[in-house]
Amino acid sequence: MTEVLRVEDLRVYYHTEAGPVKAVDGVTFALKPGERFGLVGESGSGKSTIALALLRLIRPPGRIEGGAIYLDGINLLSLDEEEMRRLRLARISLVAQGAMNSLNPVKRIKEQIGLALRDHGVQMSRAEFDRYVAGLLQRVGLRPEVATMFPHELSGGMKQRVCIAIAISLEPQVIVADEPTSALDVVVQWQVIDTLRRVQEELGAAVILIGHDMGLMAQTVDRIGVMYAGKLVEIAPTRELFREPLHPYTQLLIASLPSLDGKGELRGIPGLPPSLLSPPPGCPFHPRCPFVMDRCRVEESILREVRPGHWVACHLH
Amino acid sequence: MTALLEARHVTKVFGGGLLRKTQTVALENFSFQVSGETPRITAIVGESGSGKTTLARLLLGLVTPTSGEILYRGKDLQKLSGEDRRAFLHDVQAVFQDPFEVYNPFYKVDHVLELPIRNFGLAHSRRERRAMIEEALHAVGLRPEETLGRYPHQLSGGQRQRIMVARALLLRPRLIIADEPVSMVDASLRATILGSLLKLNQEFGISLIYITHDLTTAYQVSQDIIVLYRGSVVEAGDVEQVVRDPQHPYTRLLVGSIPLPNPDRVWQGERVLGRPAGELRPVGPSYCKFHERCPFAMPMCVEQAPPLFQTDPRRVTACYLYREAPAIQPEELVGVFANGHQVQVVSRPEAQREGGAGGVGS
């Protein structure tokens, strides 16, 4: 088996009063075992929705409209709720965006870790459990005392690390981490990513790292997928993406990165991200694209492999 | 000249109650001023747990200092009269790190934007109110038709964060305290939002306290910077100097740990500084809090906390590596900032300097 996860033509819509929001609209990608795959893209482009869909955690008014998600050959979308529950955490786990806010405020950290384990029928003696929790916390760079603390006693960064500890507690094959470090400072970011990388290599688990920090991505993942308006518009090995981004959105995104080499003009990509309620016809980036051509306004741009391993959805290529 | 907002020797200690033996000093002897006349942008950076959010909450009057005081136009924030309180709520706006906390899940997000307009009578008609809201949403890259009418959980993390920025923009306050306002948005949007905050600062003279762990954007938007480590100021002053030529070992670590968007440059993280010196144990209650991680730690570092050494008219560093420079008092910190309320810094005789932060009189 060369792919641990395969996502095919995934579509997730949120059915709002104003109509369906096409948050994920035909996304296809695959992950090799042990691979680190980065998912980047504008805020609201559908990254978290993909993360939730991979664990089948989409709640109404959201719905997975179609497509398939194969984990080790099993289509997750065909499982019943109980089968899916058993796979979560054990085979595929999620560090949700802002997960630190969802920790139970009245339970000590070790109880929260214990809850996750018990839910999956893991049996341990008290001493074993305490040792296990201490080890888990150490893996994410937390002192053992944290085990007996409550969430409000921890800073945001510490809480986020607790969430990572929970996500790796059952040693899953695929770890989906949705902006796991965006609340952390660079030093801790490095520690957490280093930990994630080490744990992931030990387990041979694949990681989907969702984020917007291109620096972090450059330093962490093997391949990057760029999302725009519910679609993947480019997929390439990290080095190649930075050396030669092909999609105009990726190019502008990389060009807008701030640096320490001098104060530049603070300007993002002009224009607003497109409406997901009524996406523009043709290429979704056409209203903001500096290279727009006539056909871009009418003809959809399909993700194609233009070089080995480098996929792009743009009429220029 | 009274400052718009001033922190005087503020210390905040958490814990130590009946249930918990451990105490956390979240902020220690912090003094700072925001002038009502000269708008400026000050970045406050530091690792998580360094006390940034605590500082923001103190300045907003959401938590009370354990000692020291916060003054709004010279009056104690905790004892404001009804009228002053109202003025304060308009003058000082917050954008929080965690946008979920401030939303009421049962109200549509419109509420968050309409409430301040109503409370402060900013609009005379529904149409005017709607126009104001749309303008503010546009400024943060949101489409009104896709934002209004939704519940908080129906928006992405970055969208929720931006609504909070839009809310602050609506009120045209004197000061915006923004705690990690763009931590969840991509680089392009981040530039857009910070650009609109910068524009506000320039056009309407709104001051900004930009709290972040992102040194790159701190460098891009601010004039002054304060680096916190475990509740204490370790380095502060002109952002160009502090970020491009950091002095304090902790600041050096922070700058050296920034992941660069270049896969060919290795992200060294904690390795940039080298091995901690180790072996040194604090002899009393006062010591450099960075000594455990510092490769340059010396015996003096664990005997007495280093004071702020003024290594340049526009910069201070709390590290004994710079002990040749004159030491200043915490409340003189504003003097090193651009357009800061000029506090006279007199150079001090050697003997007093050795006495550390507590021992110098002015």
Ligand SMILES: Nc1ncnc2c1ncn2[C@@H]1O[C@H](COP(=O)(O)OP(=O)(O)OP(=O)(O)O)[C@@H](O)[C@H]1O
């Ligand atoms: N429950 C919901 N109901 C309606 N719309 C929703 C819901 N959840 C998300 N959306 C919309 O779906 C789109 C994608 O949201 P998603 O959270 O996946 O974005 P994201 O790429 O993770 O963004 P960010 O980087 O800001 O976290 C957004 O336009 C968002 O407003």
Ligand SMILES: Nc1ncnc2c1ncn2[C@@H]1O[C@H](COP(=O)(O)OP(=O)(O)O)[C@@H](O)[C@H]1O
């Ligand atoms: N309400 C609280 N009770 C106990 N400790 C707290 C509380 N709020 C913050 N702390 C502690 O104070 C320190 C500073 O926290 P915080 O200001 O949130 O840091 P930052 O925003 O820089 O990450 C941390 O050690 C944190 O655990």
Ligand code: SF4
């Ligand atoms: S398809 Fe056309 S509009 Fe879209 S990115 Fe390519 S050139 Fe630009």
Ligand code: SF4
């Ligand atoms: S005072 Fe001493 S321990 Fe502290 S940062 Fe400076 S050299 Fe290191």
Ligand SMILES: [Mg+2]
């Ligand atoms: Mg998200």
Ligand SMILES: [Mg+2]
């Ligand atoms: Mg904080």
